[in-house]
Amino acid sequence: MSEELKERLNELVAQCGTDRRAVKHIQRIKGYAPTHSAIFKARTSGTGTDYVIASYVADLQSSLDIPAPTSWQAPDWCEGLSERTAMCLSYFALYESKKEIKMDMARLGESHFLNIRNFGLRSLAELTEWLK
Incomplete structure (x- = not known):
């Protein structure tokens, strides 16, 4: 290979x-x-x-490479997150629940989330606060 x-x-x-x-x-x-x-x-x-x-x-x-949709509704489990952060997590990273995010945060750490498309330090800070 x-x-x-x-x-x-x-x-x-x-x-x-x-x-x-x-x-x-x-x-x-x-x-x-x-x-x-x-x-x-x-x-x-x-x-x-x-x-x-x-x-x-x-x-x-x-x-x-799929572009972000122009009109998009965040899933219910994203309530409390900004549209940008919710889109990064559910549309680009394909998370399906808050529980799934918590498991990855515990297992992989915060830096793992910085690999997600359009996910930056502000989104990471928002996510960390949201998970508390």
Whole structure:
């Protein structure tokens, strides 16, 4: 497997947050997706052909490149967050609940959230306060 593809896959999965969230991103584009363990194995142990890894990379990039919608309603669980922060968490990072965010915050730490598209220090401060 090409090291460049493996590195790119790791970068994109980091932007998604986790392997499971990467699966959600591919499902958003294709309607179906590989398992999270297939993505994990491809990026850590290099299993899979270059073609398969390139497909993962292309699909993740396509999902991450989707522009923000012009009219968007934050889900109910985002109540209390600014529209920008809510959009970063639920539309770009595909979080589905406050509980899921709390688990990632505890497991991965605050810096993990800075990889999310358009998520900056102000959103991180807002999120930290919101989770208290």
